[in-house]
Amino acid sequence: MTTDAERFLDDFTQLSAFGATAAGGVERQAATAADGQSRAWLAAWLTGHGFTVAQDRIGNQFGLLEFRPDAPYVLAGSHLDSQPRGGRFDGAYGVLAAAHAADRLRAQVAATATVPPCNIAVVNWFNEEGSRFKPSMMGSGVFTGKLPLAGALVTADAAGVTVQEALAGIGGTGPDDVFGTDRTVSSYAEIHIEQGRELDKGGVTLGLVDATWAANKYEMAVIGAQSHTGATAMADRQDALYGAALVVVAVRELADRFGEELHTSCGQLTVHPNSPVVVAREVHLHLDLRSPSDELLVQADAELHRRLAEIEVKAGVQVQRRFAHTWKGQFYQPAGVALAGAVAADLGISQMLVQTRAGHDSTNMKDMVPTVMLFIPSVDGISHSEAEFTRDDDLCAGVDVLTETLARMVQGAL
Incomplete structure (x- = not known):
């Protein structure tokens, strides 16, 4: 019988094929054909596992699981776009980890018939990398109101193609904001490779991110x-x-x-x-x-x-x-750090506090709702490179931690 870990690793291999480079990385900058292919694959995966798929006007892609009508959503995810000749783990791991974690929760709810007080949603943020369109973290910036939608849509790449034109080319926008008067987000979680070497150097599996540079x-x-x-x-x-x-x-x-x-x-x-x-x-x-x-x-x-x-x-x-x-440098909510730390302890997974030197969509979201940010090791700290690598055991442990963290978040732990 196929295990949860095997299913995750098989799906990650499939996802990594979109825009794959000969040296083991990926090339799928925001709203390129390869990015569009990865988004289509994710949409099909989400639909096939019972999610409702929606996109907002800046190209953020959501998979919604409604357990309780009119209840708020716990949101989790990262991004599928990459740097030129970038790594296959950066961002994409966090999106797929969130999808698998949410699907495991769906199965748990169905098995127990116990309806949690919050719903859950998965997100693929648009243009986190900022390599084709500047600035980075564009999708979450618009979502949180830090960037105006109109200005983001007319931002052009080096060839003069605007965000709006590029998104139209891959069918990447929706007619509404997805989360507005009818839906609200109560909290957010993101898991990511560290893009540094503290965890790898220390032989630690999980980083609890408590602050940003x-x-x-x-x-x-x-x-x-x-x-x-x-x-x-x-x-x-x-x-x-x-x-x-x-x-x-x-x-x-x-x-x-x-x-x-x-x-x-x-x-x-x-x-x-x-x-x-x-x-x-x-x-x-x-x-x-x-x-x-x-x-x-x-x-x-x-x-x-x-x-x-x-x-x-x-x-x-x-x-x-x-x-x-x-x-500016800011702190994540201590309650979220403590929650993830308790989960790791209960699962017997080694942990340490770390700061993020890179920007992530969570750095926008933490200013809007209580947010949990988690890291798993990057071998030798390499990232934004085809040589980027994270071991299978760490990938799977991260999904386990995220699953239990989200399970507690949909119960209102944050």
């Missing part, structure tokens, strides 16, 4: 003057790419100065006109700074501003910057 994400433009790479005297050049290179180095040196309490990166760089015989006239960059300390992040931002002024003089360029997306 703060983050500043910047969109920058370095403006110079286009000229000939051979004929223009060095002293006369206003090389935007040189200025951008100095920015990249300055951001890394910020991390060196502040140590492990500050993570910095330049994740995207676009050069114009990007010709081999032309001094660049303009470069666009996407930077981020992250820290567990709001105060340190303020210091780092001030130091970055000072360094940018120096770079303008040194390279003869203009540096324009704006915040693309920011959030």
Whole structure:
């Protein structure tokens, strides 16, 4: 007889085939054909297991199980979209884990004929990754009112395709908000690979996320003057790419100065006109700074501003910057942390408190309703990479913990 764990792993293998890369990862950025295929597979799975499937106007996909009419919903899930040549576990594991956990609860309710006070729903949040459309966590941002729907729908990718157009291309929107006057969400749970190495390093199975790191994400433009790479005297050049290179180095040196309490990166760089015989006239960059300390992040931002002024003089360029997306470090509700900790203890699963350095949809949801965020180990902390890996035993243990956590949440434990 097939076990719950075997069924989960088989379904995860099927889900991982959509957008699969030769090196073992996935390529399914938001609202691409591969993302649409994974969404269609999820919808069929949910429908086949008794869920009602709905989509809202920003492309969030829900599977609803109603146990009691007019009762609030406990919501659980994550996201199916990926980074370019990303890992197959990031996000997708949390969606499928929530679906399996909710289905196990459906079977328990049917077997016992005991109707819980709350209903349950599974969610696949749209564009959590933010690789095709910025900002990240778009679907949950709109859902929680942090991002305006109208602005999100007209956001365009690098090719000029808007969110609205892309979602229409995969049949990814619905006619209503799904959760409005007729339905309410009482609490939220999400399980995710850690995308760090604390659990793996410590040999611990479950991370109880009690806090988020703060983050500043910047969109920058370095403006110079286009000229000939051979004929223009060095002293006369206003090389935007040189200025951008100095920015990249300055951001890394910020991390060196502040140590492990500050993570910095330049994740995207676009050069114009990007010709081999032309001094660049303009470069666009996407930077981020992250820290567990709001105060340190303020210091780092001030130091970055000072360094940018120096770079303008040194390279003869203009540096324009704006915040693309920011959030402060915040705590998850202690009651949710305690609930998940009690579940892990009852199941005999090792646990530890961890903070999330990455952004997740739960970082939006925790500001709306009581929220539980759980991690399972990432081998060597690798993520956003085809080399991302989590062991089967950890995947299955996570589903077990999530199932029991949701079982207590639908009984009103949060």
